[in-house]
Amino acid sequence: MKTTHERFWETKRLDELNFDEWEALCDGCGLCCLHRLQGEEEDDPILTTRVVCRCYDLARGCCGDYANRFERVEGCTQLTVERAAEFDWLPETCAYRLRHHGLPLPSWHPLISGSPQGAKQHGVPALGAVLETDEIDLEEYIID
Ligand code: SF4
Numbered sequence: 001m002k003t004t005h006e007r008f009w010e011t012k013r014l015d016e017l018n019f020d021e022w023e024a025l026c027d028g029c030g031l032c033c034l035h036r037l038q039g040e041e042e043d044d045p046i047l048t049t050r051v052v053c054r055c056y057d058l059a060r061g062c063c064g065d066y067a068n069r070f071e072r073v074e075g076c077t078q079l080t081v082e083r084a085a086e087f088d089w090l091p092e093t094c095a096y097r098l099r100h101h102g103l104p105l106p107s108w109h110p111l112i113s114g115s116p117q118g119a120k121q122h123g124v125p126a127l128g129a130v131l132e133t134d135e136i137d138l139e140e141y142i143i144d
């Protein structure tokens with residue numbers, strides 16, 4: 001395993017992070033696992049719902065099958081530095097989006113607080129999210 005540098009997220013650019021550092025930057029909020037809706041026009045706003053991917057484990061507050069997520073769920077997206085220009089669909093609190101724009105991580109980020117609790121309080125577990133089903137009407141669950 002490659003080692004991480006102290007406060008690497010402040011001293012290194014996203015494209016300088018090693019694998020472990022890149023993974024550690026994710027706060028685990030799960031907000032990227034919420035379904036989003038967008039109209040047909042390219043500049044239509046992206047609307048977030050509180051319907052979470054059917055693979056999400058609401059009890060544990062994390063992906064239910066992280067290792068196999070790309071095989072399990074069509075559309076589950078690998079965040080890579082090469083796709084940084086697309087990060088603006090992510091929540092404003094997303095650590096990748098923040099660091100892409102050179103902004104600091106929030107004080108509750110696990111890398112700073114040392115605890116995953118803050119991310120849960122600012123993420124899916126605090127939203128009253130519902131799990132995706134075939135029957136669900138996403139438009140009824142828009143939250144912004
Ligand atoms: S929104 Fe960003 S920080 Fe939160 S779980 Fe997704 S990738 Fe990680």
Ligand code: SF4
Binds near residue numbers: 053057064066
């Ligand atoms: S497969 Fe896992 S990581 Fe991917 S969107 Fe679903 S819950 Fe999130």
